[in-house]
Amino acid sequence: MIIGVVKETLSYENRIPLLPETAEKYKKLGLQVYVENGMGNSIHIEDAAYIKAGAEIKSRAEVLQQSDIVAGIRKPADDKILHMKAGSLHISFLDAFNEKDLLNRLAEKKINSISMEFVPRITRAQKMDALSSQTNIGGYYAVMLAASHLSKVLPMMMTAAGTISPARVFIIGVGVAGLQAIATAKRLGARVEAFDTRAVVEEQVQSLGAKFVKIDIGETGQTKDGYARELTPEQLEKQREGMKKILSQSDIVVTTAQVFGKKAPVLLTADMVQAMRPGSIVVDMAVETGGNVEGSKLNQTVNINGVTIIGEANLPGRAAVNSSQLMSEGILVSAAYIIASVLFIVGLKKLGSPESAKTGNALSALGMFIAVAVTL
C-alpha cells in the first residue's frame, strides 16, 4: 500500500502533512511512502531527509496517480480529484459542511475521504484530533501577534520611573484556542478576562488564573459532543450588550467563537469596535468561517478608528514546524486505524471459508498489530 503527499496549493498554507520522522513510522507499518519533490520546502526540510527516512521522491502527478492514500492539510485541490485513482482515500481538513459540490465530485470519482474535523473530540481520539492540535497553536499565536502590534508591554512593571499597569486581555470563546490564548496572555503577565456561552468552562478559566465574565443570556449549554449551541438573535444581542464595558477597557481582544457546522457568530459589531480604545488590538480567529468581528478581513490587518483588527486565517502556520509535526502524527494515526479496520474486516470475511481462512487469520492479525502499534 502506498501513502502519498503533495504540496498544498492554497497560497497562505505553509503547513505540510508529513514529516520525515512520520514517514519512517509508515515504513515500519509496511507502507511505501511517496513524496512530491520539494514538499518540505516551506519548513526547510530537504527531499534528502525524506529519502533517508525511506520515502521515494516523485512528481506531483505520479504521487497522485499511484497512491492508495493521499494525505493533505486542506481540502483537495482540483488536480488531486482529477489524478487520484478510484477507490483511493484522501485525508485532510475538508470543511465538509460548506463543500457539498466538492463532496459530490469526490464521490463521483469514487475517492473516499476523511474529514479531520469529524474526528470525535474525546479523550480516546486525542492523538488524531487535528482541530485541537492546530487551534492550540493558533491560540498561542493570536496573543503573540496581538502583543507584537500593541504599543504597550503586557506585564506590570514597577520601575524607578513609575509603575506600568498590566495590559488587559479579553478572550471570547474558551475552547481549545481560547484556553491556550488565556494561558499565553497570563504567561506574558497580562490581566485576563474571558467569556464563553458554555458555563462549564468557568472553572477552566479560573484554573488558568483568569477571570470568567458572567453575562446573563438565558439558557445556553452545549451539545453532547461538547460544542456550543447556536444562540438566538436576542441572546446574541444580550451578549454584545454585556461585553461592551469590558471591550472598552481591553487592550487586546481575541475572538475564537465557533458553532460547529455553522457560520461563526458576529460578536463585535462595527459600533462596538469603534467604541474601543484607539491603539487596542483585536484578533479574529474565526475569520475563515465568516468572522466574529464586523470589519475583519481575511488575511488582512485593518485599522478602524485606531483599532487594529487582525484577520489572519492560518495562525497555526505561523509555527508551521510545530503544527506540521502535530498534523503529520494525527494523520498517521487516522490512516493507520483505517488500514487496520480494512484489514480486519477483509480478514474476518475470509475466515468464513476454509480455503481462505489462513489468509483471513493473517490479515486480521496484521490489522490488530497496526491498531495496537499506533495506540501505544
Ligand code: NAD
Ligand atoms: P469551537 O472551536 O467549536 O468553539 C470555540 C469556543 O467558542 C467554544 O468554547 C464555544 O463554546 C465558544 N462559543 C461559541 N459561541 C460563542 C459565543 N456566542 N460567545 C462566546 N463563545 C462562544 O470549540 P473547540 O475548541 O473546538 O472545542 C469544542 C469542544 O470540544 C469543547 O467542549 C472542548 O472542551 C471539547 N474538546 C474535547 C477534547 C477531549 O479530548 N476530550 C479535545 C478537544 C476539544
